[in-house]
Amino acid sequence: MKKIVALSLAVAVAFSAAAQPSLTFAKHALRAGDVHQTQRVTDVEAGAAGANVMWDFSAAKVEGSIHTETLGSADNRIAVTGGGGTVFQFDVTPYGNDFYGYKTKSYSVVYENPILKTKYPFSFLDQHSGEYYGYIAQGSQKFVIDGTFSSEVDGYGTLKLPNGAVLDNVLRVKTTEVQQQYYCSMNTYTEVKYLWYAQDFRYPVFVCIQVSNEMKGKKSEGKTSYINVAALTAPAAPKVEEKVKLASLAEVKYSIYPNPVETETNIAYTLTEDAKVYVAVYSSSSVCLAKIVNGQQQSAGEYVYKFTPQVSGTYFVRFAFGDKVYVEQIVKK
Numbered sequence: 643m644k645k646i647v648a649l650s651l652a653v654a655v656a657f658s659a660a661a662q663p664s665l666t667f668a669k670h671a672l673r674a675g676d677v678h679q680t681q682r683v684t685d686v687e688a689g690a691a692g693a694n695v696m697w698d699f700s701a702a703k704v705e706g707s708i709h710t711e712t713l714g715s716a717d718n719r720i721a722v723t724g725g726g727g728t729v730f731q732f733d734v735t736p737y738g739n740d741f742y743g744y745k746t747k748s749y750s751v752v753y754e755n756p757i758l759k760t761k762y763p764f765s766f767l768d769q770h771s772g773e774y775y776g777y778i779a780q781g782s783q784k785f786v787i788d789g790t791f792s793s794e795v796d797g798y799g800t801l802k803l804p805n806g807a808v809l810d811n812v813l814r815v816k817t818t819e820v821q822q823q824y825y826c827s828m829n830t831y832t833e834v835k836y837l838w839y840a841q842d843f844r845y846p847v848f849v850c851i852q853v854s855n856e857m858k859g860k861k862s863e864g865k866t867s868y869i870n871v872a873a874l875t876a877p878a879a880p881k882v883e884e885k886v887k888l889a890s891l892a893e894v895k896y897s898i899y900p901n902p903v904e905t906e907t908n909i910a911y912t913l914t915e916d917a918k919v920y921v922a923v924y925s926s927s928s929v930c931l932a933k934i935v936n937g938q939q940q941s942a943g944e945y946v947y948k949f950t951p952q953v954s955g956t957y958f959v960r961f962a963f964g965d966k967v968y969v970e971q972i973v974k975k
Contacts (some may be wrong), residue, residue, distance in 0.1 A: 663798055663813040663841065665764040667736045670844055672722065674715040678845045679871035682706040683804055686867050688836040688850045691814070693766065695799035697838065699848060699867075702804045708871055738762055749780040757791045757819065764815070769794035778823065789821035801838055801848060805874050809840040809847065829857040840873070842929035847873040875922075875930040894963050902973040903951060909934065909959055910946040920962035923949060923972075931957070 683702040689695065711724045719742065722730040727747060733740040733756070740756040753776040761770055771792035778785045797814040815837045823829040832854045837846040847870045854863045896911035909921065921935040934947050949972075951957060957972040 663765075663811050663839070665760060665762060665795075665813065665815070665839060667762040670760075670839065671736075671762065672713055672720045672732055672734050672739060673844065674713050674720055676713045676844070678711045678713065678722075680709050680711075680849070680868040681871055681874070682709075683867045683869050685865050686850060688852075691796035691816070693798060695797045695814075696802070697799065697812070697814070697848075698802040699804060700802040700806060702867065702869075704804050704869060704874070709868075732759070736762060743776060749778060751778050751787070752776045758793070759817070760793065760815070764793075764795055766795050766798050766813070786824045787821055789819060791817070791819045793817045801840065803848070803873055804869065807873065809873075811841055812847070813839045815839065815846075827858055829855070831855050840929075842925055843870060843872065845870055845872075872930075894966060894968075896961055896968065896970070898959060898970055898972055901971075902975050904975055906948055906950045907972060908946050909949055910944065911961065911963075912944045913940060913942045913963065916941050917964045920960070921947070922960050924958045924960060925955075 681704055683699070683704050686699050686702050689697045709725055711722050714721045714723065716729075716731070718733075720732040720734050722732065724730065728744055730744040731742040733742060738761040739759040741753065741759050742756045743751040743753045745751075753774050755774045755776070757774045758770060758772060761768070769792065771790065773788070773790050775786075775788035778787055794816050795813060796816045799812060799814075801809045801812040803809065817833075817835045817837070819831075819833045821831045823831065834852045836850040838848040840847045849868045851866050851868075852863075853865075854861060856862075894911065894913065896909075899908050899910070901907055911921075913919075917940060918937060919935045919940045920933075920937055922930055923932045923934065924930055932949075934949075935945075951972070951974045954974050957974070959970045959972060961968045961970070
């Protein structure tokens with residue numbers, strides 16, 4: 643028995659050319675209403691700077707719980723609420739993101755002269771720097787802080803993620819902040835952060851953070867790395883052996899027709915026995931655009947789903963039937 647499901651997907655994807663990427667206000671600025679999730683990965687080295695770099699983090703392991711940040715608006719600024727209720731304040735304009743500090747349950751940090759986190763547009767070899775100052779408020783006490791900041795786009799190239807996905811045309815931003823905190827003695831805190839931005843992702847897909855803290859002649863250092871949870875849904879690079887294996891399998895058959903596509907195509911497959919099924923469509927930069935079948939147990943039979951891409955370019959369909967995985971390409975004229 644054939645099961646036909648009409649699935650009209652208006653996928654508005656910007657397939658950019660292979661030119662150097664750039665951060666823009668429209669595609670990368672903080673946006674109220676968004677939810678951004680990250681997860682810790684085993685620490686990695688940030689790697690080299692430069693043009694056409696390959697950053698390979700495929701050996702890193704994802705670990706720990708998911709960290710969720712919600713973006714809202716307060717006092718005409720973007721308020722980012724993270725774990726433990728900490729709220730970060732940003733003034734976001736078409737010219738860049740100014741960071742005005744944050745507030746926790748026990749103290750608040752206020753930058754009277756803010757930190758310019760990002761300028762728009764921001765492209766390879768662009769950079770900016772400056773000074774900031776403010777205070778830490780804890781109860782009735784205030785402690786003066788000041789420092790310097792710098793930000794530069796120090797590289798672009800290809801990024802390999804722990805789930806096997808390969809993202810092309812990725813931009814890396816390096817930021818450095820040095821802060822002096824004036825308590826009974828001066829405390830110097832330094833943070834160097836590397837952020838990788840990929841096409842079709844508003845927020846960084848990978849982050850490496852290196853920190854050091856020096857107080858009363860004693861210095862401590864630390865390093866952490868995070869991955870954007872959304873990037874974990876990107877498919878692994880298609881393997882040649884998967885397509886060879888497909889030709890000899892009798893229990894699973896699939897087809898995509900017509901292909902190339904002018905307006906609408908059919909994604910069809912036949913199961914000869916019950917199976918747990920995943921079917922998803924991805925952009926050419928490995929961004930998951932639609933989960934057509936998301937792990938449902940399906941009975942033997944024929945299934946057809948209609949797909950309507952809106953933008954010319956290349957798409958990938960990833961099929962998973964039980965423990966068997968296949969990837970097929972769709973081209974829209």
